[in-house]
Amino acid sequence: MATDSQLATWEVFIQSKPGANYIHAGSVHASDKQMALQNARDTYTRRGEGTSIWAVPTKEIAASNPDENDMFFDPANDKMYRMPTFYVMPEGAKAI
């Protein structure tokens, strides 16, 4: 099938339970918001994976450029003092 008949792509984020983070599940083709939600529902939540869906047009996502990874991410590598590993965890604290 020709690519021009497949509609634009949308990125799908699924929340597995109320309060949880939305996690990227994949992408779907759709002509508009409503259809993007339907297709996301049919493609990614058929087995009870989610309680909520976000669909975002792929072209609206600002993505970092892999060529700039040095500048973006390397400076964080040798700065252990930014890690919260020097604290003693209070007993009973979860999900920190």
Place this chain on the structure above:
Amino acid sequence: MTEQQALFNYCLRLGDDALVQSYRLSEWCSNAPILEEDLALTNFALDMIGRAQALLSYAGAIEGKGRTDDDLAYKRGERQFYNHLITELPNGDFAFTIARLLFTSSYEFGFYTALQQSADATLAAIAAKTIKEIKYHLSHASEWAIRLGNGTEESHSRLQRAVNSLWMYTGELFETDELDVLLHSANIGIDNAQLHMGWKHQVESVLNEATIEIPKDEYMQTGSRKGIHTEYLGHILSEMQYLQRAYPEATW
């Protein structure tokens, strides 16, 4: 006709509608215009298999002769099937499948909404479970109809053609025979005729938004309430029942 016989037949009608629609939708597997639609339509087919299973199991229990849902699906002949004719028509193009799903799910929406109040607790429970699925089928079909109608000249004319050729199969959905009257008076079944206005309103609002012309009510096809079908049901059954017919009692 006793109430038990009537209820048995009623469950066959509802179960066969679900089974045959499911069969047609499953034929889209690997053939839909986009992957997402392939998943959606076959997912609906699975919803309907679940509904058929519940209704045919219940039919078997009412009959009390030890027939299971599988027996009823695989070992009845064409004349003992009571699905509406509209469900057995070949899929045609995508617009035809969407128009049919719009018509049947609009009907089922009204029907199963009412059936939730049935005096028969099992039917009411099946209705409560299936109504959520039907709402989604209806929404999916409506959204597609609106997009096809407002899409290209080609998609518009295909949808219009589908609506025109399906229209004469919609009258049957609202027929009322003695079985319906009997079960309706026992508060078990639904008065089909009363669903017609709601159905028309639902379908018209979608088709208006899709800029599709609504056909006039002229000649309407009929027959399925008595087990009289189009030529297409026989072909479905010959494929669906092949294994049980060729290798009776085969299991795996």
